[in-house]
Amino acid sequence: MLPEVASWLRRRTSTAEDWPPHVLLAAKGTSRISVVLPARDEEATVGTIVECIRGDLVRRVPLVDEIVVIDSRSTDRTAAVARAAGARVVAQDSVLPALGRMSGKGEALWKSLAVTSGDIIVFVDADLRGFTSSYVTGLLGPLLTDPSVGYVKACYDRPLVDGERSVEGGGGRVTELVARPLINMHWPLLAGVMQPLGGEYAGRRALLERLPFVTGYGVEIGLLVDVYRDSGLDAIAQVDLGRRVHTNQGTEALGVMAGQIMVTAWSRLERHGRMVPLSAPSTALTQFRRSADGHDPRTADMGVGERPPMIEVPGYATSRPVAPGRR
Numbered sequence: 001m002l003p004e005v006a007s008w009l010r011r012r013t014s015t016a017e018d019w020p021p022h023v024l025l026a027a028k029g030t031s032r033i034s035v036v037l038p039a040r041d042e043e044a045t046v047g048t049i050v051e052c053i054r055g056d057l058v059r060r061v062p063l064v065d066e067i068v069v070i071d072s073r074s075t076d077r078t079a080a081v082a083r084a085a086g087a088r089v090v091a092q093d094s095v096l097p098a099l100g101r102m103s104g105k106g107e108a109l110w111k112s113l114a115v116t117s118g119d120i121i122v123f124v125d126a127d128l129r130g131f132t133s134s135y136v137t138g139l140l141g142p143l144l145t146d147p148s149v150g151y152v153k154a155c156y157d158r159p160l161v162d163g164e165r166s167v168e169g170g171g172g173r174v175t176e177l178v179a180r181p182l183i184n185m186h187w188p189l190l191a192g193v194m195q196p197l198g199g200e201y202a203g204r205r206a207l208l209e210r211l212p213f214v215t216g217y218g219v220e221i222g223l224l225v226d227v228y229r230d231s232g233l234d235a236i237a238q239v240d241l242g243r244r245v246h247t248n249q250g251t252e253a254l255g256v257m258a259g260q261i262m263v264t265a266w267s268r269l270e271r272h273g274r275m276v277p278l279s280a281p282s283t284a285l286t287q288f289r290r291s292a293d294g295h296d297p298r299t300a301d302m303g304v305g306e307r308p309p310m311i312e313v314p315g316y317a318t319s320r321p322v323a324p325g326r327r
């Protein structure tokens, strides 16, 4: 792991418990805080999440100023359930209609900037199970207490849950198989971000509004690379929220997601060039395991060698076995 990454990990990683609501309330000052949930067909979970945020962080501790659900072309009762829970619901396609309709999660998040008033915006997926308001307070902690932080990503354990079956560490499949290797290859200073694709993150409006938002599922890797390029590694912090359970999509759907993430990574490499030359990408892959006091980074070598065409090997044509009768 690069020494700059090890240093960043030590200085910019905290836990949700480090940021109790009363500390944040004292630090809030005049900052307005918006919580945004992008939701497509999340009637089963969106209401519980909204009610939890509203109960803990609006009524009990007046930290959050608005809860907005962006209804992303839901075909179920997402909008009604979210509204009944106390959220303001905005239909994705009703925002900036003159700019036409693009699709996906990134479109929903980009449009949320146009219909919210917060100086700080917290993004929370609407398909979470076991959500607690500490997800929101954890993400707000660094932003409300350190003006040098502009963007905060969550990190957490990510089991793969299928009904009653739960495979610890089985979640974050596209993170582990696509995003983490790509980031380690081309943006090795971001190797300390444990959950680059995690759907819970927060940022200052003043930063978010000057960055492009990739539509679809490219939004997370696009924003992470763009925040890094715009403001540098130290503008990013990460907060351990413990454990995240969400609705896991099937492999076919994740294939499209993986493709969108690769296309987004390509677009950033093509547009900005790369931190490391394409001819020599970094081959150190830093992965993370939960340990007793946080996370245990492990670096593997993902480098490969290459052999020349066998036909070019001296003696090959004369020394290899020949079938009887053949020469």
Ligand SMILES: O=c1ccn([C@@H]2O[C@H](COP(=O)(O)OP(=O)(O)O)[C@@H](O)[C@H]2O)c(=O)[nH]1
Binding pocket: 037, 038, 039, 040, 041, 042, 070, 072, 103, 104, 105, 108, 124, 125, 126, 127, 199, 246, 247, 248, 249
């Ligand atoms: O076109 C879309 C796709 C997804 N989402 C929302 O974005 C979040 C993450 O999407 P999803 O659960 O599909 O991704 P996963 O968590 O499985 O990677 C969820 O709240 C979705 O409802 C959305 O608002 N619009």
Ligand SMILES: O=C(O)[C@@H](COP(=O)(O)O)O[C@H]1O[C@H](CO)[C@@H](O)[C@H](O)[C@H]1O
Binding pocket: 105, 125, 158, 159, 160, 170, 171, 172, 173, 174, 175, 176, 197, 198, 199, 200, 217, 218, 219, 220, 221, 246, 247, 248, 249, 257
């Ligand atoms: O991290 C991942 O690999 C994917 C899929 O997670 P799972 O394998 O279903 O736990 O989930 C994330 O990726 C999406 C693309 O960035 C985000 O939009 C989602 O919020 C996030 O859950």
